[in-house]
Amino acid sequence: MSDNLSIQILDYYTWEIPDSEIGQGLLLKTNRGSIKTIVHQSPQLQTDKAIIWVCGANGGFEGPANGMYRTISESLKNTIRSIRMDYREPNVLSECALDILSTITFLKSLGHSQIVxxxxxxxxxxxITAAEFSDLVIGVVALSSQGYGTSTVANISPRSLLLLHGGSDTRLPSEISEKIYLYAKEPKEIKIFPGNSHGLRESSDEITLFVKNWILNILE
Structure with a gap:
């Protein structure tokens, strides 16, 4: 990511999320445009732990594995703040990484010091691109990841890295995660789920539980 790119939060507002969604709409106004997010937290939650969830090239909030992002976020909302974040400019890697860094800045203002x-x-x-630029990030989970934009994966260390992929992914084959794993440094883990396609729907319950437990172990 170019050193001359920067982003600053100017203000934040609530926004009305779609009827099909659950959570609290939070709009982060920045000097590069506004970032839509959905926050999951119980009233009066006090914690230094948080998770930021992002989707694929088209953006949005849903995520893979039949809504895993929403499922885990709701199940942990009493102890961990979750933010499902949409991109300002989907499919523009540098801008999307800046969106994450801006969301991290917002979480820092709330007292968060441990972020996955x-x-x-x-x-x-x-x-993978954003993680190295914040000391508050302690863990990274890349699901069915593309290869482009992951060449700096070694810089994630000493943060923990989980790579998870479907063994029957025809869009982005699991060999991509295996290659990322080779370039990454410890601590790192890779998990291939046989018979699962790019969206990880075939074993969604098992994958959701696996990811949830991995995150809880990192944020313990």
Whole structure:
């Protein structure tokens, strides 16, 4: 990511999320445009732990594995603040990484010091790119990641890295995660789920539990 790129939060507002969604709409106004997010937290939550979730090249909030992002965020809202974040400029890696860094800045203002980043597909490259630029990030999860934009994966260390991929992914084959794993430094882990396609729907319950437990172990 170019050193001359920067982003600054100017203000933040609530926004009305779609009827099909659950959580609290939070709009981060920055000097590069506004970032839509959905926050999951119980009233009066006090914690230094947080998760930022991002999707693929088209953006949005849903995520893979039949809504895993929403499921885990809701299940942990009493102890961990989750932010599902949409991109200002989907499929523009540098801008999307800046969106994550801006969201991290917002979380820092709330007192967060332990943050896990989770991204799917294109979002895997986004979280890998962004992670090295914040000492508050302690863990990174890349689901069905693309290869482009992951060449700096070694810089994530000493943060923990989880690479997860479907063994039957025809869009982005699991060999991509295996290659990322080779270039990454410890601590790192890779998990291939046989029979799963790019969206990780075939074993969604198992994958959701696996990712949730991995995050809880990192944020313990």
């Amino acid at each position: 980043l989770v991204g799917h597909s294109f979002g895997g490259a986004v979280v």
